Each structure stands twice: as C-alpha cells, then as structure tokens.
Amino acid sequence: MSAVGIYFYNIFHSLYTVVVGMKITINHLFTRSSTVQYPTVKMNIPERARNRLYVNIDDCIGCDQCSMACPVDCITIDTIKSTPDVDLGLTSKNTKKRLYVPRFDIDIAKCCYCGLCVWPCPTDCIVMTDVYEFSEFDRKNLIYSFSNMTVEEITTAEERLKKYDEEQAAKKAAIAAAAAEKAAAPMIPLPPKPESPAS
Amino acid sequence: MEFIQTLLANELVVSILLSLLPLVFIIVYALVVLYTEMKVAAHIQDRVAYMRTGWHGLLQPIADMLKLLQKEDIIPDKADKLLFRLAPIIAFVGTYAAYAVLPFSSIYIGSNINLGAFFLVAVGSLVVVGILMAGWASNNKWSLFGGVRSAAQMISYEIPTAIAIIIVVMITGSLNLQDVTKFQDGGIGNWVVFGGPLPWSQKLMLMPFTIITFFILFVSSVAEVNRTPFDLPEAESELVQGFNTEYSGMRFAMFYLSEYANLFTVSAVGVALFLGGWSSPFGTFMSGPVWGIFWFVAKAYIFVLIQIWVRWTLPRLRVDQLMYVSWKVLIPWLFVCLLSVGLILVL
Amino acid sequence: MLQPPTLPTNYTVKQGHIKTSTGKTIRTEEMIINMGPQHPSTHGVLRLEIVVDGEIIVDCIPHIGYLHRCFEKHCEHMTNYQQVIPYADRMDYCSAMTNEWAFALAAERMLKIEVPERVEYIRVIMAELQRIASHLIAVGTYGIDSGAFTPFLYTFIDREKILDLFEMTCGARLLYNYIWIGGLSHDLPPKFVEQAKDFVRYFRPRLKMLNDLLSYNEIFVKRTANVGVLPKDVAINYAVSGPQLRGSGVNWDLRRDDPYSIYHKLEWEPQVGKGEMGTVGDCWDRHIVRMHEMEQCLNIIEQALAGLPEGNVQAAIPKRIRPEKDAEIYVRTESSRGELGFYIVSDGTASPFRVKARGPAFVNLSVLPEIAKGGMIADLVLIAGSIDIVLGEVDR
Numbered sequence: 046m047s048a049v050g051i052y053f054y055n056i057f058h059s060l061y062t063v064v065v066g067m068k069i070t071i072n073h074l075f076t077r078s079s080t081v082q083y084p085t086v087k088m089n090i091p092e093r094a095r096n097r098l099y100v101n102i103d104d105c106i107g108c109d110q111c112s113m114a115c116p117v118d119c120i121t122i123d124t125i126k127s128t129p130d131v132d133l134g135l136t137s138k139n140t141k142k143r144l145y146v147p148r149f150d151i152d153i154a155k156c157c158y159c160g161l162c163v164w165p166c167p168t169d170c171i172v173m174t175d176v177y178e179f180s181e182f183d184r185k186n187l188i189y190s191f192s193n194m195t196v197e198e199i200t201t202a203e204e205r206l207k208k209y210d211e212e213q214a215a216k217k218a219a220i221a222a223a224a225a226e227k228a229a230a231p232m233i234p235l236p237p238k239p240e241s242p243a244s
Numbered sequence: 245m246e247f248i249q250t251l252l253a254n255e256l257v258v259s260i261l262l263s264l265l266p267l268v269f270i271i272v273y274a275l276v277v278l279y280t281e282m283k284v285a286a287h288i289q290d291r292v293a294y295m296r297t298g299w300h301g302l303l304q305p306i307a308d309m310l311k312l313l314q315k316e317d318i319i320p321d322k323a324d325k326l327l328f329r330l331a332p333i334i335a336f337v338g339t340y341a342a343y344a345v346l347p348f349s350s351i352y353i354g355s356n357i358n359l360g361a362f363f364l365v366a367v368g369s370l371v372v373v374g375i376l377m378a379g380w381a382s383n384n385k386w387s388l389f390g391g392v393r394s395a396a397q398m399i400s401y402e403i404p405t406a407i408a409i410i411i412v413v414m415i416t417g418s419l420n421l422q423d424v425t426k427f428q429d430g431g432i433g434n435w436v437v438f439g440g441p442l443p444w445s446q447k448l449m450l451m452p453f454t455i456i457t458f459f460i461l462f463v464s465s466v467a468e469v470n471r472t473p474f475d476l477p478e479a480e481s482e483l484v485q486g487f488n489t490e491y492s493g494m495r496f497a498m499f500y501l502s503e504y505a506n507l508f509t510v511s512a513v514g515v516a517l518f519l520g521g522w523s524s525p526f527g528t529f530m531s532g533p534v535w536g537i538f539w540f541v542a543k544a545y546i547f548v549l550i551q552i553w554v555r556w557t558l559p560r561l562r563v564d565q566l567m568y569v570s571w572k573v574l575i576p577w578l579f580v581c582l583l584s585v586g587l588i589l590v591l
Numbered sequence: 592m593l594q595p596p597t598l599p600t601n602y603t604v605k606q607g608h609i610k611t612s613t614g615k616t617i618r619t620e621e622m623i624i625n626m627g628p629q630h631p632s633t634h635g636v637l638r639l640e641i642v643v644d645g646e647i648i649v650d651c652i653p654h655i656g657y658l659h660r661c662f663e664k665h666c667e668h669m670t671n672y673q674q675v676i677p678y679a680d681r682m683d684y685c686s687a688m689t690n691e692w693a694f695a696l697a698a699e700r701m702l703k704i705e706v707p708e709r710v711e712y713i714r715v716i717m718a719e720l721q722r723i724a725s726h727l728i729a730v731g732t733y734g735i736d737s738g739a740f741t742p743f744l745y746t747f748i749d750r751e752k753i754l755d756l757f758e759m760t761c762g763a764r765l766l767y768n769y770i771w772i773g774g775l776s777h778d779l780p781p782k783f784v785e786q787a788k789d790f791v792r793y794f795r796p797r798l799k800m801l802n803d804l805l806s807y808n809e810i811f812v813k814r815t816a817n818v819g820v821l822p823k824d825v826a827i828n829y830a831v832s833g834p835q836l837r838g839s840g841v842n843w844d845l846r847r848d849d850p851y852s853i854y855h856k857l858e859w860e861p862q863v864g865k866g867e868m869g870t871v872g873d874c875w876d877r878h879i880v881r882m883h884e885m886e887q888c889l890n891i892i893e894q895a896l897a898g899l900p901e902g903n904v905q906a907a908i909p910k911r912i913r914p915e916k917d918a919e920i921y922v923r924t925e926s927s928r929g930e931l932g933f934y935i936v937s938d939g940t941a942s943p944f945r946v947k948a949r950g951p952a953f954v955n956l957s958v959l960p961e962i963a964k965g966g967m968i969a970d971l972v973l974i975a976g977s978i979d980i981v982l983g984e985v986d987r
Contacts, residue, residue, distance in 0.1 A: 056573060059809035063558060069804050070288045070557045070741060079748050080292045093777065095762035116674040159677035159768040160776070173762065289744035385624050389646075389968070473738065473810055476969075557804075559811045560738025562969045563646065 090175040095160045097176040098151055100191040104136045104170035107144035111162035111171050119155035120162060123148035125202045128209040136168045146192055147199045153179070154187040263354055266343035270505050273541075277504050278305040281552050288556045312500075315493030320383055323490065327381035331374050332491065332498035338370025339502040342509045347422045349522050349536035360421035361409045364513060365402060368468060371502070372398045378499070382490040390489075393476045393563055397467060400567055401474075404464035404574040411457050411578070411585050412517045415440045415450070425521030432525040437518040449588045453581040458518045460574050460581075462547070465510035467570070469503065471551055473558040474566060511547035512540070519543055604642070605649075621649060626971075628657050634732060634975070635982030639959075646967045651960045655953075658986040666946035672698050672772055672912045675946065679933075680766040682948060683984040685728050688721035689926035691770040694946075696851060697922035697933040698772045701914045709902035710774045711852045716787065716895045717757075717769065719888040723794070724753045725927035726834075726881045729979040733878060734805050736976040737814050742805045749797055752790050759783060773908035784896055791889050791896075798886060806875075806882055815878060816869030819962045819974035823872065829958045832951050833929025834884060835978060838864035838877035845925035857894045859887045874977040881979075913941055928952050928979060950984040 081088055090096075107124040125145040127133055133142040162171055181187050194202075279302065286293035294301030319328055342364050344354035357363060372395050379391015413419055415436055416427045428434045430441065437458045439447030467474040491499060515521060520543075522536030530539075561569065604621040611617060626639040636657035642650040662682055666675050679694040680687040692714055699706065731746035754764040759780050761769040769776050805811055821831070826839040836843055844861035846854040862883040864876030916939030923932035929951030938944040955978050963971050 055809070062807060062809045063554075066557045066804050066808050067553060069800055070553065073290055073741075073745075074284065074287050076290065078287060078292045079290050079751075082292070082295060091759045091762070091780075093760070093762040093780070094758065113670060114674070116669060116677050157677055157681075157766075158763065159766075160762065161674065161677070161768065164776075285740075289741050290748055291744060385622060475738070556741050558739060559734065559805075559808065559814060561810060562814060562967065564967075565813055 090177075092175075094175045094177075095158050095173045097153060097174055097179055098156060098162070098189075099172055099174050100149060100151070101170040101172075102146065102149060102191045102193055103134075104138075104168040105146050105149065105191075106136060106140065106142050106168060107146045108167060110165035110167070114161045114165050115156075116159060116161060117155050117157050119152040121148060121150045121152075122146065125199070126206055127202070128205050131205070136170075138168050140168070145194065145199075145202045147194045147202070149191040151189045151191070152187065153189055154184060262352075263344065265352070266346070266348075266354060267340065269348075270340070270343070270501070270508075273508060274501055274504050275305040275309070277507065277548060278308060280549070284549070284552050285556050288553070309497070312493055312497040317493050317495070318490075320490050323383045324381040327377045328490075329495075331378035331381060332495045332502075333374075334377065335371050335374030336498045336502040336505075338367055338374060339505045339509065341367040341370070342513075343505075345421055346509070346512050347425050347516055347521050348540055349533050350422075350426070351533045352537075353422050356420065356422055358418075358420045361413060361419045361424075361517070365406050365409065368402060368405075369399070371506070374502075378491070384490055387489050390476075394470060396563065397470070397474065397476060397566055400570045401464045401467040401574075404460055404570060404578055405468060407575070407578040407582060408457050408461035408464070409517065411454070411582055412436055414582075414585055414589060415442075415454070421516050421521075425516055425523060428520040429523040431523075431527035432520070434523075435518065435520045435525075446588060450585060453584050453588075454518070456577065457581050457585075458514065460578055461514055461518070462510075464570070464574055465514065466551055466554070467566070469506040469510055471507070471555055473554070473561050475555075475560060476563060476566065507548050507551060508544055511544040511551070514547060515540065515543040605644070619644075624968075634980055635985075637956075637975075637980070637982055637985070639971070639975070641968065641971065643968065646969075648963055648966055648968065648971055651963045651971065653956060653959055655956070655982070655985050658982045660983075660987065662987040663946055663948065666943055669942050671941045672943065675943070676771060677766070677768045679948075680768060681983065682950065682987055683926065683928065683931070683952070683981050684765060685981050686721050686725040686927040687766050688717045688770060689924065689931060691767065692718055693922065693924040693926065693931045694933050695770050695772045696924060697920055697935050698912065698914075700922055701918055701920045701935060701937065702772075702908070702912060704773050704906055704908055706774055706906045707902040707904070708853075708900050710904055710906070712895050712899050713775060713779060713904070714770060715852055715854070715857075716892055716899075717760075719891045719895070720753050720756060720787075722927045723885050723888045724750050726885050727753075729881055729927075729976075730801065730805070730878070733973075733976045733979075734811075736972050737811055739805060739808075739811070742801055745797070745801065745804075749794060752793065756783065756786060756790065759786070771905075772912060774903075774905035778904045784899070787892065787896055791893055794889060795886070798882065802882060806879055812868050812875060814969075815874035815973055815977070817873050818869075818966060818970045819874045819977060820870045821872040821958060821962050825958070825961060826872070829954070829961070831929065831955045831958055833925070833927070833955065834880045835877055835929065835955050835958075837862060838880045838977075839872035840864055840866070840876075845923060845930055849923065851922075851924060853895075854891075856898075857891050859891050859894075862887060874973050877977045877979075911941055913939065915939060923949070926951060928981065928984065929955060931984075948987055950987060952978075952980040952982075952984040953987075956980050956985055 107122065109122050109124070112118075112120040112122050123146070125147060127143055127145055133145070136142060158173070160173055163169075163173055282293045282301070282304065294304040297303045297307050319325060345357060345360040345363050347353045375394045375398075376391045379387045379389070379394070382388075412424065416424045418424060418427070424436075427441065428436055432438070434441040437454050439450040439454055442450070470476075520539075522540040524531040524535060524539050604623065606621075607619045608616045609619055621642050621644045624641050624643060626641060628636040628638045638654040638657070640652045640654060641648055660681075662678055665678055669675050669678075675694060676691050679690045682690050727746040727750045731743035734740070734742035757767060757769075758764050760783060761767050761777055763769075821835065821839045823839050823841055826836050826841060831839075832843070832845075840863060842861060842863050845851075847861060862880050864871055864880050866872070866876060867879070868875045914937040916937070919934070919936040921932055921934040923930050925931075930949065931951055932949035934945075934947040934949070935943050936945040959975060959978065963974050966974065
C-alpha cells in the first residue's frame, strides 16, 4: 500500500476500532453490576474455607503436633503432666487425656492460614472456621489464649506433679537402697551339692 | 438583562451580579458532573460507585468538596512560591473567562462582544500558562514533564479549534456567538452541522464538510482540556498526577474545577456553533428565553456525557502521536473542509 | 549510613549546547529521574533510575530488593519439606499454584515418588486456571498502564470466578497450600467439574470482548507496536523465558520441550509472536501471546476435565520426608511468567540444606535496560508492564 493509502487506512481503522470499543462499554453501562455490597450483603463462604482458627480446648491432649507443624511458629503450648491419681477425662474420640494444657496461645496475627496445623491433630480439636471479620484495634488482642485453667489450678497441678515426682524419686531411692543393702550383706553359704550317683 | 438594570439602576453592581451567574452555574454543574462521571464510570466498569453518602451516593460530591476544602495547604519548601500560588488561579481565570461569551439564552449572555469566538480561543491560552507555571513551580521533575507536555499539546490543538471556528464563521457571517445562535434558530434543519439555513442544494453539498468539521472540533477541544485519550499531562499511570502532583486541598480543587468547567465550555462552544445553541430543535415548540437555557445546557451535557464515555474506553496517546494527530490529520482535513466550504458558499 | 551506588562508574550527565537561530546558545543537560519504589505503574516496589535527554531514555537502571523476604533462608529452618510449601506460595503471589507445583515436583523427583494419575490431572487443571488468573492480572494492569481503565475491572470480574473455584477446593483464594509433596491436600469437591465447565463456557466470549476492547484498539496498537523490541538472539542470551521469549518468536515452552506431568497427552499449541502489528518481539506481541495463551489454557482445562480419572489424591509417602545425604536436584516448570526452577540440596535431615529458587521475573527484568534505551518515558512504562514482573518473585 502506498503511503497515502496507509494514511487513510490508519484513520478509518482507528475510527472503526474506537467505535467498536465504545459499543462494548455502552453495553456494559446497561448490564447489572457485579458488586456485592458488603457489609449489608455478604458472599457465601464455602465449607472448606480456611479462616480464623478455633481450638476446642476440652479435646486437646497437649501432643504439640500442631505447634510443630506450624511454619511460622505462631502456636505456643505448655503442658504439665498429670499424676496417675487424677482423671482428666476422655476426649471426643474416647482417648484418655494425660496432660494438662495451661497455655495454648495462638498469635493470630502471625498465622498464615495455611491449615498445616489442622491435619496432624489426633482429636481434630483445632479447626479453621469461616470467621474472617476479626480485626482489633490493639495488636495484643490478637493473641488468642484458648486454655481455660485458672492460676490456682495451674499451681495445684504443678505442685501435685512435683509431689508425685518426689514420691517417685523417694520410692526409687528406697528400692535402690534396699538393693544396695542386699548386695552388701554377707552371703549365706549354699548347702553342698549332692554327689553324682555315677562316681 | 435590561429589566434587572431598571430594577437596580446601578450599572456596576448589575454587571458584577450578571458576571457571577456563570460562577454559580459552574459550581452547581461541577457537583452534577462529578456525580455523573463517578456513576457512569462505575456502571461502565460493572460496579456501583458510592452508595452510602445519601441515597445512592447523591451527597458524595458535596463530601468531596468539603474534604478538599479542609485539607492542609502544603507548599513544597523549594517550590517557587509566587508561581505555585498563582498557577491554579490563572488556570481557573482562563477557564472562567470563556463563560463570558457563552450564549446561555436569548436574553442572557455575559458579554455580547462582536469578537466572541476569537475571544474564546485567545482566553483558552491562559490555561496553558497556568499549567506550565504549575509544572515548573512544583520543583518536581515529574510535574515539569506534565507541564511541558501540556504546553506542547494545547498550543498545537488550538489551531484545529480556530480553523473549525473560522469555517462556522464563513457560513454564518459573524464572530458574535449570540448572532451565530440566532442564525440557527428555527428547528433542527437550520443547524450549522446540517448546513445552516441555506437552500437545499447548498446544504447537501455543505453537509459532509460541516459534519467532519464538527467532529474535528469535538476531538481537538477534548485535547484542549486534557481528557483521555489526550490526558498526557495528568497521565496517572506515568506521572503520578502530572502537574498536579504537589497540589493539595483547595489549590487542587481549583485545577479540578477548572478541568470540569473546561469540559462544559468546549461542549458548549461546539453546541453554540454547530448545534443551534439555545434554539429548540422543534422550531417554535418548547422555545422561549427560559427554554433556551434548558436546551443549551441539555445539549452541552450530552456532549459532556460522550466525553466521559470516551474517557473510560480508550487508552492514552503518546506525545509524538498526539502531535501527529493534530498536525498531520486534523489540520489537513480542516484545510480541505475550509476550501470546500468557501467554494460552495461562493458558488 | 551507606549510600548505595546509583549509577555505574561515576556517571556524569552529558551536557550539550543548542544554537538557536538568533545566535544564542542554550545549555542542555540530561536529567536523572527516579521512577521510585512508590509509583502507580511499576507493578510493585521497583525503583527505576532513568537518565533522560528530554523525553528520550538514555539509560535505565532497575534497583530491586525492596520486597526481599529471605525465602531461601527460611527454607533451611523448616522442620520438614512440607512446611516450605506455604512459603513457596508467597514468592509469586499472583500465580501460587505453579510455585507450589514446581517445589513439590522437585521434592518428589528427589525422593523418587510417583503420584497417582488423578493427582496429575487435577494439578494440570489447577495450574492452567492459575495461569489464566495470572495473565488476567497482567493484561488488566497493562491496560491501566496505557490509560484504559475499564479492561482491568472486566478482567478482575473473570478472575473472581477462578478464585471462587479455588476457594471451593482448598479454602483459600490467593495462597493455597494445596499442591503437597506426593499429592494434594484435598480432593475436588463434588461441584467442581460442573462449575469449571461453566467457567470455560463463560470465559471464551469474554476473551473476545477483551481483545476487541483493548488488544486490537488502534490507539493501543500504536502505543505498543514497534516499542521495546526484544530480538530473538538478545532474548536467548539473557535467558528470558515464558511469554516474553515466545513473544520474540522463539518457539520454546517447557510444557512441551521438557515435559512433566501429562502435558504430552493433551492437545495444545504454544503461542508464538509473529509480528502482526509491528516487529516480532515488540510489546504488542508479548501482550497478544498472553491473550492467546489464555485460550490455549481453556482447551487444556476442557481436555483435562473430560479425561479426569478416579483415584486417591495422596501417594504413599514416608511420614518423615528424608532424602538421602548430598542429594541435589534442579527441576524447572513453566509458570505463568516463564521458567520457574527450584534447586534443592539435602543433607540427609528432614529439612533442606539449601533451596534456591530461579525466579523467571528476576531474569526477565534484567533485559529491561537493553530494550528501553532509545524509547520515551511513556514507552518505558509499557515495556516494564509487558515484561509482567511480580516483585515477590524478583526479590523473593
């Protein structure tokens, strides 16, 4: 095409594409908008949604699996062993609980919502809910504490454990002392072996 | 105009009052066009704009204006203080001065000078000075870019505007905008865009040229007011906000207001010159002094809507392509139209 | 405080003189401008230092590192390989599925794990959906760079539907933690196949509308054709990959040329730039390669949905993933931006000794100074947009 031809083609082609573009936008002017007017209208959250964490502390056996699985280390768990004379109850899966959980803190500001803590839990007590509106004004309020042991209960449990440990240690010491005594005492001579009938 | 004069019997006060009327109009119109642009842009993009301030966001423009009014007035330390303060005022003055010659109705025109169309083109250059000052005085390399680009753009698009006005003047025989409008009175067939009130043989020959001229005037006036696709001086994605970058609060509001006032001005000029101004398209039905204002504003508003529609559709032209369009496309075609219209009128 | 070096080797701005017709001389000077870390159109925190002579760019130096988050260092301190997947997600956050897949593939090859067929099909579907979502962002933001604001909104409406599909499957919309080593975290929910087919049907006409509105618009063509031309040999020398390489006319796609998963079983074509509107390798070619690639992704998704076999979604992997000592592997996949590779070195323990991510955006960005010289500032914005960088991948 000659230069003049290109010149005219450019002009008319530009006008044509501009008109095509304007037709598309005017069509969209009259279609329904796609806005969901949050917060009066909320979108449906699917059931597998991974939002804020929730721990059912009555089911927690203090195994620490979720804390180890977390890639950002946002779960902090402290446990106290329980003594055999205390019955902590059963979890929902009918396993016996053996540990007190005085501290189960999740720093929900650090949580990256990956869901890796949910998979290893043996009792399914840590779950991801569909709550996504939990902003706070103060960052300290974003450290969620799930444990429900009071300070007295914690001190009681610690003392009980200490006492039990001391008792066990004392018992062990007593057994060890008795065994040591037995080893140090003079031996009673054995009766002579009977002669063999052959000789 | 005369009966108000007899009411107050003091010419100075009367002329001040009458020259303030377009200012009231601009302020009311700015609120309306802000709302329109926001809603039209939103619905083109399949979303809704503000819905909470007032019913469906009707009070939002007022909220915007209040927000701009109460912002802190920041002037950069190393900026050229006098020019920085002067720039928005000059830009707005240039815009507002054009309202003096717009024929709002058969009984109201700010200043019925015989050089109306020429005055318009001349005053439009004041805006260039304002923008250039803003770009330079901000002491910011990006603003400088915006200002310089804008100067190049505006002066090169004044030429097509002026030539298009000359073509209309050739047909109507007067530079006075009120006379041009009166010339087109009497119904849609008399509009200049369809050839003017001339015998049918001449009209048929003139029509293609007047339609092309009208279209070119529209395009070049969109470029004069820095709207997409010609909005390089305030190209948001490149230059942050172009020459506007350092402005905040009321000074920014002056630039903003002058941009929207310019939108109306260029649409109004196109309407007054080509589409019959305040005359009703039905001839005598729905015509009269008060109806005149309605028709004038309504026709100009339709073109404002078209400009908004184009803004949200098209990408932006680059500087050299802008110059190409002006000098190599618009001006040659206009010269052809000029010569043809002249020939046809003489024959 | 240390001042970072700005321009190489004591750059002094060139000064010149212009003689006017009246006999005066005007002094001219080049200008150094910062298209700083905060800028509406650098797609993230990227600092471009530009030396301009008027509007013509003389030199352009990118400064990166504003989004460095020590991804590779973090990987060395994870307790197991599985914990690296959420971190790999966050590298290229616009295209997370492909990141996860690359890492999972690297770990699986190192441990010689075979995944079930169903897992391969689902991974392909997810990766192609992700590729469409990522290209939609690229195209939308490219429109904004050139001044057209509306296509961005349209592409994001389409992207919502893809993110709804992802949310239905794994619970998250942007950073999934879905593709695990040895399989997937969840199986597809019951309504997924139907909804995905609906999406494919819905999206084809939208692609055509986007092309009409943006790609073939004459103003857009004039802005992007013959701008930022990347010749074939320069592209290969700089090791660019992905749509940028294919836009320069090189027919190279890792899904076909270094095949992994089931791509060799499906019918699709890599799209190559042909210089329709200008020269081969200009910005328009890269843009249209992305648009055509989205269509090919739809074809792949349709075929994969039709041929989805039954099975379970987790292979039998050991509870503690422990590769043998001194094992190292480099695996590359075709992510939305190009060749994404992971190089893993193991020392026999449960956590990797060293993970190196080869980010395609990092390598693609290195070509920017070469192709931006001689253009205008307005062109620079479009060239940087056509490279389609995501700073998370550039800086890791």
